[in-house]
Amino acid sequence: MDPNLLAADLSCLSEEDKAKISSIIDNFQIRDSLRTYSSLTERCFSDCVNNFYRKSLGKQEEDCVMRCTQKFLKLSMRVSIRFAELNPDASTQ
Amino acid sequence: MASNNANTPSAFEREQIIGMMEKEMEYRVEMFNKLTHTCFNKCIEGKYKESELNMGENSCIDRCVSKYWQVTNLVGQLLGNNRPPM
Numbered sequence: 757m758d759p760n761l762l763a764a765d766l767s768c769l770s771e772e773d774k775a776k777i778s779s780i781i782d783n784f785q786i787r788d789s790l791r792t793y794s795s796l797t798e799r800c801f802s803d804c805v806n807n808f809y810r811k812s813l814g815k816q817e818e819d820c821v822m823r824c825t826q827k828f829l830k831l832s833m834r835v836s837i838r839f840a841e842l843n844p845d846a847s848t849q
Numbered sequence: 850m851a852s853n854n855a856n857t858p859s860a861f862e863r864e865q866i867i868g869m870m871e872k873e874m875e876y877r878v879e880m881f882n883k884l885t886h887t888c889f890n891k892c893i894e895g896k897y898k899e900s901e902l903n904m905g906e907n908s909c910i911d912r913c914v915s916k917y918w919q920v921t922n923l924v925g926q927l928l929g930n931n932r933p934p935m
Contacts, residue, residue, distance in 0.1 A: 835888060839914055
């Protein structure tokens with residue numbers, strides 16, 4: 757998340773405020789990573805694990821989870837590229 | 850804290866600016882996440898036959914993002930018209 761892309765004018769803030777903002781941005785990124793982790797786990801579990809005859813994951817289930825995760829990450833990358841193309845002038849909202 | 854200079858914002862104004870920036874970031878992050886999940890649901894089937902995205906999925910994703918963005922703008926316009934400016 758790039759602070760330069762925000763509409764709010766941050767240029768008049770002090771160093772202390774900028775440090776505050778920096779840590780807010782870091783928190784956002786951490787929170788977002790954790791959210792992605794848990795929602796992706798839930799999604800891939802729901803789609804790939806459908807029976808409980810065994811305690812451990814079978815090879816098929818493992819492969820499915822791997823493909824699910826990779827697909828999501830590739831999709832996420834593609835979405836962010838397309839989104840950036842649609843929204844090049846991000847200083848206006 | 851009193852400001853000595855017209856260009857230095859007061860403590861209250863600084864808090865406001867930071868608060869606004871936080872809200873804006875929250876909005877953007879949430880919007881991006883919803884966009885990603887929605888397009889995943891619409892474009893990818895739950896079978897996961899392979900880890901690569903095929904051509905059909907790629908086109909679907911591109912169009913999904915484009916349409917989602919158009920809907921965002923449309924809804925924003927409609928909401929803007931029905932409400933007096935803040």
